[in-house]
Amino acid sequence: MTWSEAEYLEYLRSERRAYAWVMRRHGGLTSEEAGQAALECYPYEPADAPYRGLVFHDEAWHWAMLAIHGDRYGHEHPEPADPPPEYRALE
Template sequence: MADWSEEEYAEYLQAERRRFAWVMRRYGGLPPAQAEAAALDCYPYEASDAPFRGLVFHDEAWHWAMLTLHGAHYWREHPELLDPSPEYEALD
């Protein structure tokens, strides 16, 4: 992240928000506005001088959304959700 321009950071942030919101709608049944709000909560904008800016990017939106929906170790109770779905992978 340190080498990313502000524009690159903003684009990636927006893409992760979009993916997170999609999972929340598709797998969580949230209405669009609520899914978007959840995405903003999970992926807030961080100033360029914020310590650990972008640390949330170390895992993809699929993982963070599944943690939100199903809790820690979601893959134990829902092994079918360990890997992103083909629909999710096709978002980009």
């Protein structure tokens, strides 16, 4: 997918926000820690990066649950497999 720079930055901001929310709410991180974790998970990629935005193929909820519970979170922790309404309200 090709985005304008403004579209990419908005999507990046949105995913960082959602990821940080999950890390605070479900991962027990402070706001500062969650913000840092979001920056690490969603670094800015220059427009000419070959796979720019590939991380967007799954939503922030998925990446945060992987960070919190590990690769098998859907099997070992099925309760957070789907985002709650509060997460969806962030969109």
